[in-house]
Amino acid sequence: xxxxxxxxxxxxxxxxxxxxxxxxxxHLDHPVRWAHVAEVADISELLRGDELILTTGVAxxxxxxxxxxxxxxxxxxxxxxxxxxxxxxxAGRVPSAMVRAAERSGLPLIELTQPVAFIEVxxxxxxxxxxxxxxxxxxxxxxxxxxxELAVEGADTAEIVRQAARMAGAPVVxxxxxxxxxxxxxxxxxxxxxxxxxxQRSRAVRVPGRAGVDxxxxxxxxxxxxxxxxxGRLVLVRPPDDPHPHDLMLxxxxxxxxxxxxxxxxxxxGLERQTHRTLLTALMEHQHPDAxxxxxxxxxGVPLEGRRLLGAVVRWREPRSAATLAxxxxxxxxxxxxxxxxxxxxxxxxxxxxxxRSVGVLVALDxxxxxxxxxxxxxHAVERVVRYRLAGADNRxxxxxAGTVVAGLRDARRSVVEAQQVADAASHLPWAPGFVRLHDxxxxxxxxxxxxxxxxxxxxxxxxxxxxERGDDLVGVLRAYLDAGRNKSAAxxxxxxxxxxxxxxxxxxxxxxxxxxDDVETCLALHVALLARDTA
Numbered sequence: 001x002x003x004x005x006x007x008x009x010x011x012x013x014x015x016x017x018x019x020x021x022x023x024x025x026x027h028l029d030h031p032v033r034w035a036h037v038a039e040v041a042d043i044s045e046l047l048r049g050d051e052l053i054l055t056t057g058v059a060x061x062x063x064x065x066x067x068x069x070x071x072x073x074x075x076x077x078x079x080x081x082x083x084x085x086x087x088x089x090x091a092g093r094v095p096s097a098m099v100r101a102a103e104r105s106g107l108p109l110i111e112l113t114q115p116v117a118f119i120e121v122x123x124x125x126x127x128x129x130x131x132x133x134x135x136x137x138x139x140x141x142x143x144x145x146x147x148x149e150l151a152v153e154g155a156d157t158a159e160i161v162r163q164a165a166r167m168a169g170a171p172v173v174x175x176x177x178x179x180x181x182x183x184x185x186x187x188x189x190x191x192x193x194x195x196x197x198x199x200q201r202s203r204a205v206r207v208p209g210r211a212g213v214d215x216x217x218x219x220x221x222x223x224x225x226x227x228x229x230x231x232g233r234l235v236l237v238r239p240p241d242d243p244h245p246h247d248l249m250l251x252x253x254x255x256x257x258x259x260x261x262x263x264x265x266x267x268x269x270g271l272e273r274q275t276h277r278t279l280l281t282a283l284m285e286h287q288h289p290d291a292x293x294x295x296x297x298x299x300x301g302v303p304l305e306g307r308r309l310l311g312a313v314v315r316w317r318e319p320r321s322a323a324t325l326a327x328x329x330x331x332x333x334x335x336x337x338x339x340x341x342x343x344x345x346x347x348x349x350x351x352x353x354x355x356x357r358s359v360g361v362l363v364a365l366d367x368x369x370x371x372x373x374x375x376x377x378x379x380h381a382v383e384r385v386v387r388y389r390l391a392g393a394d395n396r397x398x399x400x401x402a403g404t405v406v407a408g409l410r411d412a413r414r415s416v417v418e419a420q421q422v423a424d425a426a427s428h429l430p431w432a433p434g435f436v437r438l439h440d441x442x443x444x445x446x447x448x449x450x451x452x453x454x455x456x457x458x459x460x461x462x463x464x465x466x467x468x469e470r471g472d473d474l475v476g477v478l479r480a481y482l483d484a485g486r487n488k489s490a491a492x493x494x495x496x497x498x499x500x501x502x503x504x505x506x507x508x509x510x511x512x513x514x515x516x517x518d519d520v521e522t523c524l525a526l527h528v529a530l531l532a533r534d535t536a
Contacts, residue, residue: 001245002031005108005130008013008052013124017085017112024081032080035125037118040328041070049077052125054118057089064097071098075105085112116420139246140467143167147257151264157183160261164236164254168247171237174224179203182232182388194237195411201232202235211252216240220247224253231389233256246456253327273335275300277352280360283413290409302348304364304409310371311415312361313336313354313423314382317396317431335359337389341381347374358423360416371405375435384435400435402427447532456532463529466512474512477505481517 006028009019033050036043039059047053052076061067074082082102082244084094094111104107146167165172165185173184179202186194205214211222218240223231227250235257236247238394269303279297281330294305314334331353338359339351347363355358363378365371383395405416418438424443425528426436438445450456467474484490492502510517517523 001132002033002050003125003132004028004472005032005052008032008125008128008391009110010078010123011124011128013116013120014083014112016115017116017460018112019083020111022094023107023110026107027081027108030078030080030108030406032125033129035122037122039434041066041073043072045078046073046078047077051077051079052080054085054121054242055082056085056087057094060089064095065502067095067097068101071101071107072105075102075107077356078107078536081108081110085118087113088113134245135233136246140249143253143370147253151260152256157258157261157498158185160254160257161185161234164234168236168238168244168250173198173202173235174237174256175202175233176388177202177230177233179233180388182476202233205235211248211255213243213248218243224250224255224258226259231262232258255487259300265490270302273332273339276339276350277335278352279414280350280352280354280362281411283350283362283459284360284416285356286413289340294409295348300350302364303351304350304362304412308367308369308371308405308407308417309363309409309412310365310375310405311412311417312363312375312378312397312400312435313358313416313419314361314400315358315423316428316429317399328479331357331359333390334386334506337385338382340389341378341385345374345377345381345383353418354420362412362416362417365405371402375400375402379433379435380442388526390402395433396431399426400421402437403433405436443528443532444535447535450532451535458533460529463525464533465512467509468511468516474505474509477502478510478526481506481509482530486518486523 008014009021009028031050032052033048035052036052037054038049039055040058041060049059056137060070072527084090084098087090087095094109099105099109148158148162150163155163161172161174161183162185165187168397169187171184171186171189171502173194174182175198179199181198182194184191185196201217205219205221206216207214207221211220211409213220213445218237218238220238222235223230234251236251238244238247279293279300283293291305298305316334334414335351335353340353341360341363342349342363349364350360350362352360363374363383365374379400382400383398386393387395388400401423402418402424403415406412406415422436422438422445425441429436429444447456464475467478473479477491480491480494481488484494488502488506489499492499495502499506513526515522
């Protein structure tokens, strides 16, 4: 961190010269990289920018044009400022041409009304610069050691964010790409004030590149991610009038540690998921005795023996053909999210992928557990974790299906298989939050399971064939009649037809099909055929 020109002017050696800023007073925050004594005008090739130029002016041009060109050359570099000692070349004050040129160029111009030893000034400035660099290196080393220790010790997200807030002395927020708060530490400030209208405020803050400072809000922001996957954004909330020199370094180092922590956790989680998947596969395919599966599950912290068990599956609502194109990484991420949700919900379960698109869950229930209440907590936790951990995921495409509670490992496979069948059937039903069980899928679910069966296709053709061949609007008439529970007035109203017009079409419909539309069993068969056609 370089000292500013304002800080340099407060050094005792310069203060002794009674400095007076005659131009560029609003640029005293310019950093000073070095101090250089110059008594000739042609010095631009010796400078690199941000130097403080010290001169008595004895060898500077005597014409206004020469003075103006000298000032413009320094401002173009730009240098941090020009300090002129009065008394040798200029008596009383610097030339007005120099003042005007410095003001136009935004170059700080300082008069020294008392003589000073320039060698002492350069020594003091150089010491200040070097001290600042050493301090910056020490702070960088402290950041490195702190966050390296956090990474090595496997600190969780909350601890990393808490440490960043402590070191910054300001609130730190970790958010998703959609600006949902994952973790935060208010650093002693009020939580409600910090998070009030957070999404709206955060969306307005944009910085170029992967890290930077927003000049309007003062917030310091860094993208969090690794291996081409950005999954979050870290925000240090700082007022714009209170910048700290090491904030950007701190935020970048914190973001790196968070990304590393997630990679380590994913690798550790991946090994655990593999073991869970192996046990679920063994259970589904009868590869090992139940006692062995129970023993290995207990070693993983999932006690299955002597427990009631509940099978469930979590998957995306998509056709099987599309699911086979999904990457293994997507399924792995979903399995990791479900495992985290189970931990959050306090649920002991084996969790792992059981086919190319489904995550299987075998929940161990104790005597006091209510399976519906537990499934509700799990569904809520899954939706929340997926929203936070899987960027861009649409929770309305998420499906949690559950089987029947069974007495032990012997029947556990049946519960999981039932959950798979329910998921197959429910994938064609309208989305609803929570979970789905067998009684929720009804006739539509049964027909979805039988989709593609030649006997169903034959049934549909037999019941609706003559009607489908016509290709007119009588199919809509039949649907409205059946959806209204054979209430002719309600059906006519739904189709915006007068009752005589509807009765006429209903008569033609019965003639085309050759059936009595007042017969309950006939209408039931026609309704099932329509539903089967809809799910085909």
